[in-house]
Amino acid sequence: MIGRLNHVAIAVPDLAAATATYRDTLGARVSAPQPEPAHGVTVVFVELPNTKIELLHPLGPNSPIASFLERNPSGGIHHVCYEVPDILAARDRLKAAGARVLGDGEPRIGAHGKPVLFLHPKDFCGTLVELEQA
Numbered sequence: 001m002i003g004r005l006n007h008v009a010i011a012v013p014d015l016a017a018a019t020a021t022y023r024d025t026l027g028a029r030v031s032a033p034q035p036e037p038a039h040g041v042t043v044v045f046v047e048l049p050n051t052k053i054e055l056l057h058p059l060g061p062n063s064p065i066a067s068f069l070e071r072n073p074s075g076g077i078h079h080v081c082y083e084v085p086d087i088l089a090a091r092d093r094l095k096a097a098g099a100r101v102l103g104d105g106e107p108r109i110g111a112h113g114k115p116v117l118f119l120h121p122k123d124f125c126g127t128l129v130e131l132e133q134a
């Protein structure tokens, strides 16, 4: 059911330092910081040949990654995003299998303008999983 790895999201306490690490130390191509107020994050996209890394930094008082950074002050992998061809079919199959879909279970428009859902980490090997309709 899942297809390509769309991105790995890494929450970072210092976006400029993280960007410099990827650009200068690792030699990757990085975007300018992109504020995503609707999602409570500022994102820097790191373009790799086969996928993307998204460096996430809290934006605003109710950022969904603020508590993650409190628990992981030096940052860490926040979620992985897999592509699916049909997000409603994927959701229904996962719910039928007993997996927990976060929120109200309805897809939202994600940072790339496509429908996304998040799945409970306890059902997926301790990792928050995002599904994006590709």
Ligand code: CO
Pocket: 007, 009, 054, 079, 081, 130
């Ligand atoms: Co994501």
